[in-house]
Amino acid sequence: MTIRFGVIGTGAIGREHIDRITNTLSGGRIVAVTDVNQDAANQVVNQFGLDAVVYPDDKALLEDKNIDAVLVASWGSAHEASVLGAIEAGKYVFCEKPLATTAEGCMRIVEAEMKHGKRLVQVGFMRRYDSGYVQLKEAIEGNVVGEPLMIHCAHRNADVHERYTTDMAITDTLIHEIDVLHWLVNDDYKWVEVIFPKKTKHALDHLQDPQMIIFETKTGLHISVEVFVNCKFGYDIQCEVVCEEGTLKLPEVPNVLVKKEAQLRVPLLMDWKLRFIDAYDKELQDFMDSIARTGQPQGPTAWDGYIAAVTADACVRAQQTGKRESISLIDKPAFYYPPSEI
Amino acid sequence: MTIRFGVIGTGAIGREHIDRITNTLSGGRIVAVTDVNQDAANQVVNQFGLDAVVYPDDKALLEDKNIDAVLVASWGSAHEASVLGAIEAGKYVFCEKPLATTAEGCMRIVEAEMKHGKRLVQVGFMRRYDSGYVQLKEAIEGNVVGEPLMIHCAHRNADVHERYTTDMAITDTLIHEIDVLHWLVNDDYKWVEVIFPKKTKHALDHLQDPQMIIFETKTGLHISVEVFVNCKFGYDIQCEVVCEEGTLKLPEVPNVLVKKEAQLRVPLLMDWKLRFIDAYDKELQDFMDSIARTGQPQGPTAWDGYIAAVTADACVRAQQTGKRESISLIDKPAFYYPPSEI
Amino acid sequence: MTIRFGVIGTGAIGREHIDRITNTLSGGRIVAVTDVNQDAANQVVNQFGLDAVVYPDDKALLEDKNIDAVLVASWGSAHEASVLGAIEAGKYVFCEKPLATTAEGCMRIVEAEMKHGKRLVQVGFMRRYDSGYVQLKEAIEGNVVGEPLMIHCAHRNADVHERYTTDMAITDTLIHEIDVLHWLVNDDYKWVEVIFPKKTKHALDHLQDPQMIIFETKTGLHISVEVFVNCKFGYDIQCEVVCEEGTLKLPEVPNVLVKKEAQLRVPLLMDWKLRFIDAYDKELQDFMDSIARTGQPQGPTAWDGYIAAVTADACVRAQQTGKRESISLIDKPAFYYPPSEI
Amino acid sequence: MTIRFGVIGTGAIGREHIDRITNTLSGGRIVAVTDVNQDAANQVVNQFGLDAVVYPDDKALLEDKNIDAVLVASWGSAHEASVLGAIEAGKYVFCEKPLATTAEGCMRIVEAEMKHGKRLVQVGFMRRYDSGYVQLKEAIEGNVVGEPLMIHCAHRNADVHERYTTDMAITDTLIHEIDVLHWLVNDDYKWVEVIFPKKTKHALDHLQDPQMIIFETKTGLHISVEVFVNCKFGYDIQCEVVCEEGTLKLPEVPNVLVKKEAQLRVPLLMDWKLRFIDAYDKELQDFMDSIARTGQPQGPTAWDGYIAAVTADACVRAQQTGKRESISLIDKPAFYYPPSEI
The missing domain is CATH 3.40.50.720 (NAD(P)-binding Rossmann-like Domain)
Known part of the structure; x- marks a missing residue:
């Protein structure tokens, strides 16, 4: 077919x-x-x-x-x-x-x-199709190190164009963590808070960069995501899940290991398109x-x-209020549960 | 089409x-x-x-x-x-x-x-299509650390079936290094020597395992390959190229990093089919x-x-004689040079 | 003498x-x-x-x-x-x-x-005498990757005795980060907030574990520290400094790399005394x-x-109120400035 | 006292x-x-x-x-x-x-x-007092991955002074591997062969650099050591022990991990004195x-x-003859056995 x-x-x-x-x-x-x-x-x-x-x-x-x-x-x-x-x-x-x-x-x-x-x-x-996240999900579902308690993430871009605005850190960038993290731990978000750390000199006036986004899920899981879109050094995606008996960490992108001029050097990606190709x-x-x-x-x-849209809305509100904003979903329809979970 | x-x-x-x-x-x-x-x-x-x-x-x-x-x-x-x-x-x-x-x-x-x-x-x-070897080749051709002088390799299988014989360490296993290494450094083999180290207890009587194969190329490059087909712990391919200004090393296969029970643990492949999928x-x-x-x-x-066949023949002879065996190719026909090199 | x-x-x-x-x-x-x-x-x-x-x-x-x-x-x-x-x-x-x-x-x-x-x-x-922190400090002062913007830390103990209480996560555990981090970036703390994530089943009833402590410094630096004292898997100290042109990370404790039973394994410390011996x-x-x-x-x-005492007090208050608590120091006496900074 | x-x-x-x-x-x-x-x-x-x-x-x-x-x-x-x-x-x-x-x-x-x-x-x-070698020795004696079969080593110096001669690659440099390796596996050397790979352009005319030294021990263990004293990039000591159920590898010297300009970079030592301080x-x-x-x-x-002297003599002969040279020790006097082994 x-x-x-x-x-x-x-x-x-x-x-x-x-x-x-x-x-x-x-x-x-x-x-x-x-x-x-x-x-x-x-x-x-x-x-x-x-x-x-x-x-x-x-x-x-x-x-x-x-x-x-x-x-x-x-x-x-x-x-x-x-x-x-x-x-x-x-x-x-x-x-x-x-x-x-x-x-x-x-x-x-x-x-x-x-x-x-x-x-x-x-x-x-x-x-959700990246082999690293799939390995994380398998390890969580296989109970390799017990129940997740915290997730620490970073989403770093080398730089962004001048039309990139503060809310796009949510709608264009964080949106991927919003989707993949609730899938990873099979949980829903409860509230979100956004903190603006010291701003990098490499960001234009209109842009708050970096940002720290903190979530709590329905079951009490703590999630923090650093979004840093002018980090200069590369496209860098980090995810560490801290569980009751150990931790799980997303692997780095493999690359040739070079020893040269008093340094071990491993190339990092600059282009985000290659990371998830x-x-x-x-x-x-x-x-x-x-x-x-x-x-x-x-x-x-x-x-x-729908989850991504509701969550992103709350994140943008949290950017504006500086406070914890609730994330309220309607009840999930049976239609969207996998047959095994109904 | x-x-x-x-x-x-x-x-x-x-x-x-x-x-x-x-x-x-x-x-x-x-x-x-x-x-x-x-x-x-x-x-x-x-x-x-x-x-x-x-x-x-x-x-x-x-x-x-x-x-x-x-x-x-x-x-x-x-x-x-x-x-x-x-x-x-x-x-x-x-x-x-x-x-x-x-x-x-x-x-x-x-x-x-x-x-x-x-x-x-x-x-x-x-x-030659593996991203790690491609990165090595690009680093060599890009002169990242100068001229290659030595290559240290290992080709390890968790185990082999009982019909696997000593010469198959060459014809079935080393054959991949034979091809990829001369391509990697754009050089031809000159002689080969095979050394039989202490035999693992996990190898059947008829099989010499592990083996060390040592090559010298036409330009004097030294290549050593450990072939170890009952290494038990996994399928493990190593390649380090030592050059005039530094070294280049094939990356490990990426996998989730687990901290658990007083150890950092990263899963290794057991199945060779997955390594080069x-x-x-x-x-x-x-x-x-x-x-x-x-x-x-x-x-x-x-x-x-043809190169692989001639080289494998010399390796099998070297297994039998315990001596350095020459590897003699006829002159490479112009037909097989890339247009840019003719 | x-x-x-x-x-x-x-x-x-x-x-x-x-x-x-x-x-x-x-x-x-x-x-x-x-x-x-x-x-x-x-x-x-x-x-x-x-x-x-x-x-x-x-x-x-x-x-x-x-x-x-x-x-x-x-x-x-x-x-x-x-x-x-x-x-x-x-x-x-x-x-x-x-x-x-x-x-x-x-x-x-x-x-x-x-x-x-x-x-x-x-x-x-x-x-401050640990070679890893000294290397971090040298890299920051040497401006290797520009100005620090954020620090992400973890302080994990395998387990604690039953008399260990929630405030001791500050006074006995976090106290080391309190000292070393302000020294590291030569900055003072402004406020602190403490978040209690989902509690591990391995903590006794009276103990909140893990905890996330979030600081902002006078110059706007964002610092987060995970304190997790029943993490089971080992004694694990993490510190990553995110700067304007790159990141700096504390090295792991070196140990023999073992490949065994389909895993790369590196021993982790269980005993905190050995980490900073x-x-x-x-x-x-x-x-x-x-x-x-x-x-x-x-x-x-x-x-x-004195800084440690004032900061720890604010952290304990933040544990109790669930809110951001100010950290107010009196002016630093000239007596305590290094001669070069007066 | x-x-x-x-x-x-x-x-x-x-x-x-x-x-x-x-x-x-x-x-x-x-x-x-x-x-x-x-x-x-x-x-x-x-x-x-x-x-x-x-x-x-x-x-x-x-x-x-x-x-x-x-x-x-x-x-x-x-x-x-x-x-x-x-x-x-x-x-x-x-x-x-x-x-x-x-x-x-x-x-x-x-x-x-x-x-x-x-x-x-x-x-x-x-x-023998380096924590990495001590960890290797403990892992071998603790039978963590079974009986050793092969050891792959490298001893690399950034550069050497002009009075450094080809035999000093043995007497000044390899001498440390000669001692530490027989101690590591509690075995004696049987023969040695020296191979001269392609010479680096960074070595003076009178000096053969790099060199590959190959040992077989009494029990059949295969040992290869790359000695490369003008490797330019740093002082680099490698040791991997391949055993019947897995491998053991000397840890790298820990150092701050820097992400910068599209590379992960970890400083390497240039000065040999610092490696074993x-x-x-x-x-x-x-x-x-x-x-x-x-x-x-x-x-x-x-x-x-005495072992080091006899072995170094054989290595220097092997440099000159290009052949396998026997290493013959007299019987070890009971005086030098640890009380537990007599």
Whole structure:
């Protein structure tokens, strides 16, 4: 079975997914594309030698009966409408983050999907497919060192463009920890607090950098995340889980060990795209394989998209108030529990 | 362009490649299979849901005009005939090691390929596609720490089956170092010596284990490889290159870091198949991509297969004589130099 | 010059220092001891073969003109009186933590020492002599990666006795971070907050364990310290300083690397005494050497003892209120600035 | 008990030991010195403020009844006579390597000591006191990973002075591995072979650098040591013991971990003196403590000095012949077995 994709949004991320489906992964084919910039859409078809229809807009694309799944890679504010349209048309959806820009928008998608009656949507939270996080999750579930009590994380970027604002530390950067950490410990967030440490001289005036984000979960787990987006030295993702009988730590990215000029040196990544490049491949391959095998995607759900939106909102409030802000989710619908947990 | 594969040999390795081409990689399709065990061939077609012809033997398969490339994964002694047949038929060949069981057999393939006039053959030396070795090669070619002078390696398997004999430490195990090391430093072997250290109690009577293999290259580089196939603790590949201004070391396989019971513990691989699983994918994807892009495979050549055969022969002689054995290659044909080096 | 020591308190720590001065270090000699338990004092003299007078109490010992320096290793509540008595007698004092059990007591010592006119007192904060912290300090002062912005620490003990209470996480455990961190970044604390994460099942009912302590310094540096005293797996001290151009991390304690049973394993310390054993030697050797060379000790001062007391008080309040508590020091007297900084 | 030392040879190493005994260690005192350069001897007395007699030569010094132990730190060729004289005078001797410049000279010392009837001599092989080697030895004797089969070592110096010759790679450099490795595995050497790899451009014409030295022991253990004395990047000591159930590896020297400019960097030592600085202290403290406690030194014996001399001779022959050279020791006298092994 080959899954026929229609791609909405042919910017940088859209093109990467098109390349991936066309030239790296197995089981999928791009049969249609659209973009607000029609030229860009046409150009992509040529660039990758696609046998694909170029539609004027997502509405037209969603009417194409030859499309099995829609890949949403447009601007964030356009996601909700495309995803709702795809569900309406009964198509599978792989949607880049955010699922929608508001919690309410995410809920509308959740409700539409439940009404449809089976899972169609997967959100592009790729970290769950990273081998390091998978090893952490296995160790936690295998009870290797007992119950988790605390998680210490860092999310460091070498630098950011000048349009990056203080709230984007949450919505663009922390958003990945928000998703992966609640999945990791199978828990929900209770409150969040944001502290602004001494600011680096490398951040522009309008940007608070670094930031410390502190969560408590429903079961009392303490989580702290350093977000530092002008750390200069590299792209660096840290995660240590402190448990009742020991600790678990995400491995460093492997690289050649060089001894030179009185130092042991191991190269670090500068480009964030390379850190999770395998995870990007795996999330999309899993999306296709799961649909082919079970008729439903198995990755991050629309409900996970809703959690991320509610949590990010609380984090941004916490940036503004300097106080602990509650994170209140509605009850998780049975629809989103894995069969084994119902 | 989709490359249509005919597979000769549907044993364990053959099935893995079929699975890879069918379910993981992009750009290839299995259209024919054959195996000395016809039932096995039929079963594979069912198992992977292939739309493929089952041929009674490689001769019949090679006559199929719909086949672009042949994947040879039969017993080693059958490789030469299949590869020669494929060249005769003008088909591409991806041949698992060994290319042929004798240096003369390899030379016949080299000559047939040169007569054909362009490269058709790639040998399955996957380590050249491992990210660690690639990083080593880049560091050497980038002159990060100057000219290589010595290489210290270890190739350790947790254990081996009882039919594993002393010479297989060369032909099945060291063979990977033989290929990857001369590629790494772009040099040829001059002599080899084999030393048998104290034998582990975990080796059966008929098997000398561990072994130390010492090479000198044409330019005087010193290479030592520990081969230890009943090391019990894991599958462990080490490579350190000592250069004029520093050293380069292959990274360890990354894994979660556990602190527990008074120890820092990092899991090691036990199963050799997992160590180079990415490299297996990459070598075959590169085979397909290179053919699609340039009309010729770019990976390890028939000439590399010849080098491996000549070198392995000398190593086995050195096991028997306990002395330094010369490694004599004929002059490398211009055909096998990269265009940039001619 | 040999420094003649009178030791007040011959319990476990007192005996260790006596052993150190007698059998390991150079330049000191025990000439007098006292303990509330007179038998214990006599026994120590025999055990170490000392040529030393046993006094009935610290008052009598302090009158001995043959004593150059007093080593205070009695119960914490007795420290203040002994130290004041030693200053009164014009003797040098090496005082184990705490200098006094209250900030006011510490201030009385500070004032007495200033009145005396030159430094006599060193407090036993040994971490400043640990080679790892010294390397961190050199890297910070050498501006290796720019200005510090955040410090992430952990202080983990395998377990504690049943009399260990929640406030002792501050006064017995965190007290070392309190001293070493302000020294490390040459800054003062501004406020502290204590968070109680999910409690480990290995802690007795009366004890909150683990705890997260968060400081902000005068210059805005963010410091977080995990204190976890029933972590089971070992004695583990972590310190990472995040700076404007990179990070600095305390090295792990070196130990033999073992590959065994599918794991890389490195032994961790279980016994806290072994972690800083070199630092204990160095602090006392430095005390003796500095007095011999300059007439004054150069290690942690009475003022540092005062900082520790004020800060620990605020931390204990923060444990009780769950809120940010201010840390207010009086102005640092010129007397305690190094000559170069006045 | 204070051990009164007479020092023969007040060059660099002699002065370091004088400093150590006077200012760092406990239990010793320098009471006499001599040097072929009388001015140097006088200057040392002033420099360290010693209360010590300056003798015109070692003969005069050895007659001083107030001397308990002699520290021999003169030129290698003068060692034998001084050590024999000290034994004759019934004094303890701490002798820097080499014990004597010939195997015959070492044997004369062994015989003199046996005739004296109890151990007097300790040779300055400090590595046995390094915590890393001690951990290796404990792991081997504790059977942590079974019986040793192979040892892979490297001994790398950043650079050497221009008077350093090819044989000094054995007598000045490898000599430390020669001693520590046979102690580590409690085995004797059988043969040695020396291979000269490609020469570094950083070595002067007269010097073969690097060198590979290969040993086989009596029980069949394979040992290889890379000696590379112009490696440029640092002073680097490696030792990996491969055993029947796993491997053991000497830890790296701990240092602050710096992330900076796209690299993880850990400083390496450049100065060899710093690598074993703790071991230098411990060997001499142990010499004094053992004498005080048991009346005999417990460290490396005159017999170990003889082993080192015989082995180094064979290594130098192997450099010249390019062949395997036998290492033949006479039978080890019962005198030199630890009581437990007789």
